[in-house]
Amino acid sequence: MTTNADSIVLPAHLHPSDGRFGSGPSKVRPEAVSALAVRATDYLGTSHRQATVRDVVRRARDGLAEMFSLPDGYEVLLGNGGSTAFWDAASFGLVERKSQHVVIGEFSSKCAGVMKSAPHLEDPDVIETAPGEVPRPNSADPSIDSYCFPHNETSTGVMCNVVRPSGANGLVMVDATSGAGGLRVDPSQFDVYYFAPQKCFAGDGGLWLALVSPAAVERIERIHATKRWIPASLDLATALEQSRLNQTYNTPALATVFMLAHQAEWMNANGGLEWCARRCDESAAIIYRWADEHKLAHPFVAQSARSHVTATIDFDDSVDALAVARVLRRNGILDVDSYRKLGRNQLRVAMFPAIEPNDIKILTEAIDFILEELL
Numbered sequence: 001m002t003t004n005a006d007s008i009v010l011p012a013h014l015h016p017s018d019g020r021f022g023s024g025p026s027k028v029r030p031e032a033v034s035a036l037a038v039r040a041t042d043y044l045g046t047s048h049r050q051a052t053v054r055d056v057v058r059r060a061r062d063g064l065a066e067m068f069s070l071p072d073g074y075e076v077l078l079g080n081g082g083s084t085a086f087w088d089a090a091s092f093g094l095v096e097r098k099s100q101h102v103v104i105g106e107f108s109s110k111c112a113g114v115m116k117s118a119p120h121l122e123d124p125d126v127i128e129t130a131p132g133e134v135p136r137p138n139s140a141d142p143s144i145d146s147y148c149f150p151h152n153e154t155s156t157g158v159m160c161n162v163v164r165p166s167g168a169n170g171l172v173m174v175d176a177t178s179g180a181g182g183l184r185v186d187p188s189q190f191d192v193y194y195f196a197p198q199k200c201f202a203g204d205g206g207l208w209l210a211l212v213s214p215a216a217v218e219r220i221e222r223i224h225a226t227k228r229w230i231p232a233s234l235d236l237a238t239a240l241e242q243s244r245l246n247q248t249y250n251t252p253a254l255a256t257v258f259m260l261a262h263q264a265e266w267m268n269a270n271g272g273l274e275w276c277a278r279r280c281d282e283s284a285a286i287i288y289r290w291a292d293e294h295k296l297a298h299p300f301v302a303q304s305a306r307s308h309v310t311a312t313i314d315f316d317d318s319v320d321a322l323a324v325a326r327v328l329r330r331n332g333i334l335d336v337d338s339y340r341k342l343g344r345n346q347l348r349v350a351m352f353p354a355i356e357p358n359d360i361k362i363l364t365e366a367i368d369f370i371l372e373e374l375l
């Protein structure tokens with residue numbers, strides 16, 4: 001008998017310990033919020049130019065340098081505006097003349113669009129494939145000075161390897177917004193690895209972070225020294241100078257900075273990037289094994305490129321994935337809807353380090369329960 005979706009109630013054992021599975025903003029650990037509350041009167045609402053706040057910025061920067069085992073000469077930069085603002089900053093301060101983009105979904109497409117619309121840059125070289133596939137950058141064109149690709153394309157759940165294209169002279173600039181902190185990476189393979197705290201770092205948005213190599217620092221300084229017009233708030237040379245002082249050019253969200261430092265320390269205390277990546281591997285193994293064996297579901301992405309931080313699961317036509325997401329939401333399991341613009345009969349599930357692998361298991365059981373009731 002088909003049950004009315006509105007009347008489906010999940011039994012208690014199918015409630016995860018935390019119902020947040022969104023791909024960003026994503027689950028914030030309650031411990032981070034409690035730790036912030038303790039600093040309600042001596043940190044929040046105080047000057048970002050004073051030692052109290054700068055010390056938290058320093059903890060965040062040191063925590064990231066430790067987690068990624070940054071080699072000598074690599075630096076941690078930060079600024080306001082999230083990864084989207086970083087694209088704009090990169091169009092002014094990192095791309096010299098021409099970039100190449102691997103476009104495999106909405107976010108990598110937006111990054112390419114920024115460079116394409118910049119009047120001072122040549123049209124970028126775009127390597128695009130259908131959603132779900134992964135092309136590789138190629139270094140055949142010597143005029144390319146910046147190679148751009150995502151570590152994890154969040155809109156489709158496709159993961160790329162961070163590897164320098166062989167023979168490339170340009171900078172390798174990786175959009176790691178949703179991959180950083182959950183996927184393994186070797187810093188020698190990138191020049192710029194940028195992200196924001198609302199994904200694997202279980203924090204809030206509005207800030208960008210960039211791990212930069214000595215070659216990227218040299219590029220930033222060299223472009224700054226030319227007469228190219230750069231809007232002040234997007235000037236990476238200013239971000240470089242301010243970051244070294246554990247500050248930002250203009251006022252940051254202090255809560256965001258605090259939660260980032262807290263999460264980075266939590267990740268490092270547990271065993272660093274390798275521990276985080278193993279936790280994501282474990283969650284990914286649970287959800288993909290479930291989907292592979294399912295009569296009504298299957299992973300959207302081919303095995304070799306399946307993301308270990310954002311899973312995309314397609315459903316049979318007999319299932320209305322949106323209706324499933326609605327029932328889950330009514331039962332306190334949030335934000336597993338597919339990426340709107342992808343337009344597939346799909347659920348998307350974040351598996352960031354803060355998310356308990358056992359909660360992923362319970363989520364799959366909750367979906368099975370709902371499917372039985374609906375069909």
Ligand SMILES: *Cc1c(COP(=O)(O)O)cnc(C)c1O
Nearest residue numbers: 024082083084107154177178196
């Ligand atoms: C979320 C996301 C962005 C956008 O980040 P904002 O901080 O919202 O600007 C960019 N790229 C990828 C891969 C993302 O997942």
